[in-house]
Amino acid sequence: MTSYDGARARTLRLEARIGIEDLATAAGVSPNTVRSAESGHHQPRPRVADAIARALGVDLSELTPLKTVLTLRDARCRLGLSQAEMAARIGVVRQMVSQVERGVSGVRSPRTWAAAYGLTATQWAGAQKASRDLVRQKVAAQAHRRREQHLRGDST
Template identity: 75%
Template sequence: MSPYDGARARALRLQARLSVEDLAAAAGVSPNTVRSAESGTHQPRPRVAQAIARALGVPPRKLIPSRTGLTLRDVRCRLGLTQAEMAARIGVVRQMVSQVERGVTGVRSPLDWAAAYRLTLAQWTRAHQASRDLVRQKVAAQARRRRRKRSRGDST
């Protein structure tokens, strides 16, 4: 469910005949950052995704898979905006954008938020729900990992 298509980035890197190290240098990031973004181990921040796209000579949207169930973060990244930039559009603090994108909180003026994300109210509502669902899935996965870790620790 990540908004960054690491496989696509890797394919473009190989097509350009660039090594991980070459791409990392061109993007101004570490080779480990490129590797983890390509493998899907970690989701790159918008600034890093933009730098990689620039180094590959493609618009950032080329590294974002088109799919249904986009989260608000996906939409913001497609617009090429940081949380701070989105917050400035809406007239709130960056932390509020972070909380809304994680589905932690609702908003008083969803129409204003939808307009800032360039979505209809229905699209914004679906993206907000997808954001909440994603966070719930991550929390559940973390809980499962903690339980497994505890059970392994108890048996040794």
């Protein structure tokens, strides 16, 4: 989940005068998981982000502010669903959700998928394009790094 705001979670925890260990216990996760999520070193899984939000007494959207460009993964994570849970909601296998979220596959019934992600058809199309563009940017950046390493003679 790229949009989890760990700093906001920490602020809410401190304002509520809740210790890390107590929040972890209430959320059913380890204290290290809470620390990691708050520090921004790791993005928590949707289930963990939802559990932390509930333990803090806030809606998950409080910890996942909207980005200007929403990807399908972001939309799914805002619902607090894993890929497997989204797949069950739509009636497909988890791998299909993964492929669609990475822009590798299209879908036959965009309206069904949009509804499952809590989006309108227009929002779905935008999120699907953003997902595809993000993957393309990552692939291009990786290829650029490999070319640069090759030119420098790096073997790693």
